[in-house]
Amino acid sequence: xxxxxxxxGGLVQAGxxxxxxxxxSRSLFSANVMAWYRQAPGKQRELVxxxxxxxxxxxxxxxxxxxxxxxDNAKNTVYLQMNSLKPEDTAVYYCKAQFPPYNYWGQGTQVxxxx
Numbered sequence: 358x359x360x361x362x363x364x365x366g367g368l369v370q371a372g373x374x375x376x377x378x379x380x381x382s383r384s385l386f387s388a389n390v391m392a393w394y395r396q397a398p399g400k401q402r403e404l405v406x407x408x409x410x411x412x413x414x415x416x417x418x419x420x421x422x423x424x425x426x427x428x429d430n431a432k433n434t435v436y437l438q439m440n441s442l443k444p445e446d447t448a449v450y451y452c453k454a455q456f457p458p459y460n461y462w463g464q465g466t467q468v469x470x471x472x
Contacts, residue, residue, distance in 0.1 A: 359461040366466030377437040379452030390455040391435040395448035
């Protein structure tokens, strides 16, 4: 079993920045993929950003150039730096870890961007 704890969400004005953190209870060296998803009210959960164990990254088109995913293996932590935030970025953000053969999810952290 792996526990993921997200933090760093909050209320920010449009154009502002936030950095989300996801602390894992297991070493990230054994994780295939670490990812951030988000779910806005009335919408499906969607992939925001992902990073493989080799360091390759993938981003949703809507956040390319504004968001950046990174990982600190020494701290077992994954980050999501979010810049130039827009009201449409408002959602609950979830961390997901793929430790084969299982996927684990955090509890989510709310991000609210005011216009």
